[in-house]
Amino acid sequence: MSELHHIGLAGAAAGLRARRFSSVELAETFLKRIERNQETLNAFISVTRAQALSDAAAADRALAAGDGGALTGVPIAHKDLFCTRGVRTTCGSCILDNFVSPYDATVVAKLKHAGAVMLGKTNMDEFAMGSSNETSYYGTVRNPWDPRLVPGGSSGGSAAAVAARLVPGATATDTGGSIRQPAALCGITGLKPTYGRVSRYGMVAFASSLDQGGVLTVSAADAALMLREMAGFDPNDSTSVEREVPDYVALLGEPIAGLRVGLLKEFFDKGLDPGNERRVREALKVFESLGARLTEVSLPNLPLSVPVYYVVAPAECSSNLARFDGVRYGHRCEQPRDLQDLYRRSRGEGFGAEVKRRIMTGTYVLSAGYYDAYYLKAQRVRQLISADFTRAFASVDVLIGPTTPTPAFAIGAKTADPITMYLNDIYTIGANLAGLPAVSVPCGFVGKLPVGLQIVGPHFSEARLLTAAHAYQRATDWHTQVPEGYA
């Protein structure tokens, strides 16, 4: 059973049902790996060992009785912005350091219902604001491929944990690339679903019109299984869409011959690292060999994504984070003199620099006299970007390009310059602005570092994206590569 940690999410589910190993064995295997690597990687904020083992034992009893759901006994981890009842939910922030959620997020409840066993809560950029995991109150997560490098962000803890095989799958969220970018930098598969596909209830909000929960797994097949169990309409989330969830797993084997692939001209720009570009172009050749037809398409407004995003997202965050005021929960300053002092110090002490920067930016762009010039204009450009995508999808089935401009960068390299940091999300933000599903899959290496390939589809085309990604992963083995030291 030394190879149990390579089993993958679907493999674990199948193995448990076939009683080849127990859920307790599986949980113990992964918990040991988590604990052994916590100091090096810092991928977790909370490890829920006792609860996990007790849940695993219950899963084993259910399996023995022939009961259980699609994920019964399968270990997973949750990004620490999904509320988990009775378990600390910090959002990577000092302000929620003492916050134990009294309820489960819908995603957490659904995965519980499917039988998944939570091993812990993963580290993340504070309130999901960051592209490197350096803004976490709990310290930087390190990239398993090279501990001197960042894992990407904001779901860096989830990505590093899956890449290092500390857990077979983890939930994550993506507001501007926070699933796909760390997936690319850590060499794993990351899926951001269509906006409204997965409930946001219980997911601590960063930018409500952009946030979407998704998955980080080793393979597209694992992502299909996990997404199937967590997607669907939720009456508690008015922006979730009442639409049937396809059986993504059953659809994985569909052929992709004839798939019309659009090459996003704007993604192959001067900012793209030549090494990354080579890997992406090689991957496109693989798609061609599988019967896909390639054409170049242009989305002229897409280069405006980053400025639009850095108006819309901070605007929403400035309002969403107003509830952290020291009154009802979370950090409260010592001995407040009066109400203003309570607000100023609780928030001043509780939030980190990047969060403060975005709250201030957002407050500014919504202010009287600036609203039209910034927020309203950004929303108009956002509509233009959406329209570009709609036009493109009239002639192609999916768009393919790089996930990030470069491989993982050094810890500290971009912290002094927020704009450079923000540009890391240049290829991923468009899908968030348009609410589109997108997946990142590993497509090779530059040096020793993994490179991600991004596939973007029309609304609710998750099945198509997963099928395409799965076909690619059957033809390649990049996704099975494990960082040195974690084999």
Place this chain on the structure above:
Amino acid sequence: MSGWETIIGLEIHAQLATRSKIFSGSATAYGAPPNAQANLVDLGYPGVLPVLNGEAVRMAVKLGLAIEARIAPTSVFARKNYFYPDLPKGYQISQYELPIVAGGALDIVLEDGKVKRVGITRAHLEEDAGKSLHEGLPGVTGVDLNRAGTPLVEIVSEPDLRSAKEAVAYMKKVHTLVRYLEICDGNMQEGSFRCDANVSVRKAGATKLGTRAEIKNLNSFRFVERAINYEVARQIDLLEGGGEVVQETRLYDPDKGETRSMRSKEEANDYRYFPDPDLLPVALDAAFIESVRATLPELPDQKAARFGSQYGLSAYDAGVLTASRELADYYEAVVRAAPADAKLAANWVMGELAAALNKESLEVTATRMTAERLAGLLKRICDQTISGKLAKEVFEAMWSGGADADAVIAERGLKQITDSAAIERAIDEVFSKNPGQLAEYRAGKDKLFGFFVGQVMKATGGKANPAQLNELLRKKLGG
């Protein structure tokens, strides 16, 4: 105050009578222990989301249709951002640029009987805030979020009102309307119906509006009238003394009867409104709007007009009787049971009954003097069993005891004497006892007619039919 014109616009907040809150499933009932009716959504916990209560939307549409306003096919909820302990999310969900209702009007009747049309700019949906508690909490402030998330419709009038009295008439009209529509219980003591008044003054004949002050949170008709009158006088005093009115928010202190500054325009918050990304725009199609229209009751003005034509009532009487749906229903029940004289019924409902209810602070729905019992009394007036004067005594007996009109009349022997022979006998007896007065009358002292009426009434215990008595007495005296 002559030479000045007063300009008033009201923002009325009516709490919608939904069972649950506007964005959460918590109950809205009044009076629960602090925070007993606040769930995670009301408390603004991390990760929770609002879900719009469809009943609140239906109620707002009902209001919009009743004031002949436009119902927006698409309206949008926005966030009004500011920090306060009774505002758990740090923003209030309200409607800003695209309200659900726009461009309506209501007619009010002025003191001189003229009808005035008051424009209604808009009505929008929003959530109420909670409240801070100080009593019994030395050194700290408590927060009760039971009221947080209670649905409100804010009804904004045009600056069409020209006096405190007009403002009160308008507010009463809206109060009547929301209760007719059954969208608000109208309970002002519990804060279910309250208003902010925007008040300014200008020189008579001026076209430009003066600088206004906004008086917040007035929760009684009396306070509205007093606060506006105080504010108008204050502003005129200021201007006449060479000063200037400052745009500001003021609070009315009912104990001192004055308004005082709360915050100036400079101190006002920048609310940074923007569309709430957690809620979809509210899209209403024609079929939905028509389905709501089908539920509209007969409205106060329609009912008053019908009372005028159907029952022959004056505009004033019809207005009084239709001021509440319950009173109008009561009146109509009386008329149904005693149809002979609808005007008489109106007089009794507005007179004796209203006075008795008022004395005991009772609602018309809460009285033991049911419409059927009152009708029983009116029937006895119409068929001349009792006189109108004795009827008041019967009413009082019915009010304090439980007996019906006929039982009271029988028990007290109040049945009117309509037998001419009996009345004549009584007259003859009075004549024989008062020969002096009789002689004086015959000598031309006409005023003594009343003396004889009084004596006969006294002799019959007030039961002689007054009309018959007059007729017979005149005949005998003349003969």
